[in-house]
Amino acid sequence: MAAIRTDLAMESFENADSGAVPGVRVSRWENGGVDITEVFIDENEAARLLDKPRGSYLTLETPRLRQRDPDARLAVSGLLAEEIARLLPEDDGRAPAMVVGLGNRFITPDSLGPGVVDRTLATRHLMNEYRSSNLRSVCAVAPGVLGVTGIESMEVVESLAKAVRPRVILCVDSLAARDSRRIGTTIQLTDTGIQPGAGVGNHRRPLTRETVGAPVISVGMPTVVYAATLARDAFGWLSAQDGDPEPHEDALNDMEKTLLSSDIGEMIVTPREIDAIVQDAAGIIAAGINRALQPGLSDAEISAMMD
Amino acid sequence: MAAIRTDLAMESFENADSGAVPGVRVSRWENGGVDITEVFIDENEAARLLDKPRGSYLTLETPRLRQRDPDARLAVSGLLAEEIARLLPEDDGRAPAMVVGLGNRFITPDSLGPGVVDRTLATRHLMNEYRSSNLRSVCAVAPGVLGVTGIESMEVVESLAKAVRPRVILCVDSLAARDSRRIGTTIQLTDTGIQPGAGVGNHRRPLTRETVGAPVISVGMPTVVYAATLARDAFGWLSAQDGDPEPHEDALNDMEKTLLSSDIGEMIVTPREIDAIVQDAAGIIAAGINRALQPGLSDAEISAMMD
Amino acid sequence: MAAIRTDLAMESFENADSGAVPGVRVSRWENGGVDITEVFIDENEAARLLDKPRGSYLTLETPRLRQRDPDARLAVSGLLAEEIARLLPEDDGRAPAMVVGLGNRFITPDSLGPGVVDRTLATRHLMNEYRSSNLRSVCAVAPGVLGVTGIESMEVVESLAKAVRPRVILCVDSLAARDSRRIGTTIQLTDTGIQPGAGVGNHRRPLTRETVGAPVISVGMPTVVYAATLARDAFGWLSAQDGDPEPHEDALNDMEKTLLSSDIGEMIVTPREIDAIVQDAAGIIAAGINRALQPGLSDAEISAMMD
């Protein structure tokens, strides 16, 4: 079932089994109209089965984000701020938090990370001036992508982390989902860092506490479904409608092979209005990050300091 | 079979029958590495069957456009210029040609038309100054889309056509294909105007000689495949691989209904790099249009007059 | 003194005389930290002297806009909404209001108008669906500029006005000021339409009730000072510092001639951060316009309907 590609742990879990996976704990609740799911992957065997590293995966989900409901935006950015704050190590007043926007600014469904960085309040250069204030040190970078710069994003992040010595790294990335209804409606927050192959841009190197020397929190939102996944699911729906509860795994694999050898394997499925969805989401995620990283400032003060 | 959605007449023809359709003539040839297909729909019955208005549909096709091969770009823009020139009515030295870029500038796969307008040499306001020169009168507009302006694109075009009285209208639009390999590789040129339901933006009113009082030439390139089309085709491939040559039409229709009642019906399939593909194509198509509309100017003179 | 170029009536007045001009009434007051100046030009002789058409000119001014103070933004958009509402003719429930964004989207200091149009809630196409609701009919267009389209902006507006028959036209344009401190801090609202030569884009034809058959309200913000104006003022400051209260008019005119025959005449003076200033101002002005044109909707409802 690994051929069903998703960056969301909750979808890996749903996919693996409608019931339970040993070594995985799942909780669901609701807050202010937002559905929250927390998946803990506790054991290595479970991690292997779900093809996700061990750790905690929190998902915030509401279809009202796609309808651009202002209340839903506020609710999600508020919840995100709280949950990020819970994961942050204590602030020692010196080392900055480093926000990293992964992905390619010039490819719309891969541009969520750079979009968030553009809206993050960077303060590290102001800390001398404001030392006695409530301001906390933050820097923010969009390392670009390999094809554009000739330097892998993770290499850039590692170099900067050596110079800046951040207390925590907050990565933002565009994700792939299995279910297209999660595009623009679901935000995933994890404490596991980034693994090779994850994200719309398909990172080749990990970004974890081991590689950068600081805890790595990652925030992402699905912007695409892979066309191969859609085709596979379309077949599943058909089989189910034929009264055939078990999809023919061999037929699926053959189709996969055919699709992957054609152009389709590389195609993405995305809503027509993905440009607006990504811009919206960048605003919501940046609001959550700014609030979590600057607990001493009001939203209005944060907004006034941006330029 | 109408559920297979495509704006390319050559795909409607391929889809309708592997052999021949009465009232349709098809020719194919090759020029400078570009595959050219011309479909003439001569009769009303054939037009109904293919769901395309009567007229001529010329397709220029080469996979090397997606590889950004400079020779392929030059070959395609040169062929496009020649074929547009063949369709143009004679220049009386007064009435302008009007280039219309349909689609929404802020939705990448729908932005081909505005992108071409941005690169079209508009000269109508210079005609007094340059009257004795080789310059021909051209104006260019991107009428936006309904949701953005509150005025239908076709209403804008009709109003401007009344004021400007063009000798010909050249429409540019983003198209939907059936086969994803045609995205960014195929340009269609027709003399039939634009019909309701066509294009990625799904126009609601026709744009034809009847509605605007001037011949309407249209140029388009596929930028998307509809997700429902892909799912349907995936099923077809599977059926064929099962040794089942006839897809189950009822099952297909049921799937279609399921898909259309879900979010998927509105989703598009597109390459990740669609931003670059649309920008490239806008440059190639604008080069062809500028050359066809300004036969007295060299490419260098056209480029120098742009700003 | 006509060589001091400004689109702000309050600056024409300040410039003409430190005291009073016959046929001009001026009031000043303050509201929520915003300085408001209203200039009424009642007589033809005064209009000629100030080089501005007869009518009312209201100016909202606060340096806190440039500091991106959220309270100042709210105060200005609220005051603007009230003042626009006072100028609007009664809504008959049918004819739309038409918002026109003048200027060139691709020249930053001239792009305020298109930026506002992008943020205006267009509803004219929804009126059948929502007929019994509080929604009012609005359409919005950015007619581009002569060099880009080959059609004068005013020709485009006149054609669309014939088709759409608006009850009122609301023009938005980038302005030139005399005093650079007014860039990004001052909004002017008039009931006089647009005259040739006005705006950063230097319109060649008027846009008035006479030319479009509906009252024309215009809203603008300075984004530039002309370099020739700055040079002239620099000389004035120097003369004053030399204890020479009267600038040498002949010397000024000679300088003007020298400057205008050089490249400088066409140069603009603008803050480095003009991109951010124009985007901010577009948001504030659009908020004021949306609220004035949709008195039955809350800000949240307006925001949710945008896409």
Added chain:
Amino acid sequence: MAAIRTDLAMESFENADSGAVPGVRVSRWENGGVDITEVFIDENEAARLLDKPRGSYLTLETPRLRQRDPDARLAVSGLLAEEIARLLPEDDGRAPAMVVGLGNRFITPDSLGPGVVDRTLATRHLMNEYRSSNLRSVCAVAPGVLGVTGIESMEVVESLAKAVRPRVILCVDSLAARDSRRIGTTIQLTDTGIQPGAGVGNHRRPLTRETVGAPVISVGMPTVVYAATLARDAFGWLSAQDGDPEPHEDALNDMEKTLLSSDIGEMIVTPREIDAIVQDAAGIIAAGINRALQPGLSDAEISAMMD
């Protein structure tokens, strides 16, 4: 005379003296319609007087760039490629050249550097695949600006240089000129690195062989004149026209103080069409850089590899 701000060594020289400065050698010639000036600052005293580090400054200048003359573009990018190639250290087949685009992508007159980086062919990640070919290793970064990232551009460059160990660094930056006619018409190439205070973005730290461990070549084009410089020059013109050959230095300094204490000191003078000028220049400079760094590839091969 230091108050006349310019980043062009040729203007510092013109300004310092109409004749000769000890320790400075100047040559001028013409090639293909392009005026070339080479200024060598050989001695420390001269460097102090001109406020520029010792080294070689080559200027390519033609007003036809602003007229978008295609021949002038080709001539300038060809000359630039040759002159950059002369300054490059030998290629050892391993260490990459690193192109650094200084400045802020979102402030038009400061965006030349990021614009060039976007058009530079980055190949470092392809070197394993193409090892035996003519391809040379290049990486390219736009380190952003302090206010956006919280990390100084030069800190970013130093960190990456430690990781990547480039054989040479090629910096591109937007410059300030004294004479507005040099905006968009003049390209300066130096072997001196970047000093604090230089460029439109006003760098705070040097970027030199000492700070990054590799030779630093810098390429820049003026995009602005500072408003204070213009005002000072306007006064100079006036004085000269009054038959007063010597400007009153005291009066100038007083004006300077007045202007710098007002908003004007931070204002820039720039042509209205600066957006188009910067885009054009980015294309020309990138073409020169790509050709110099990839002597084994044709322009068509470079173009085809870009994406």
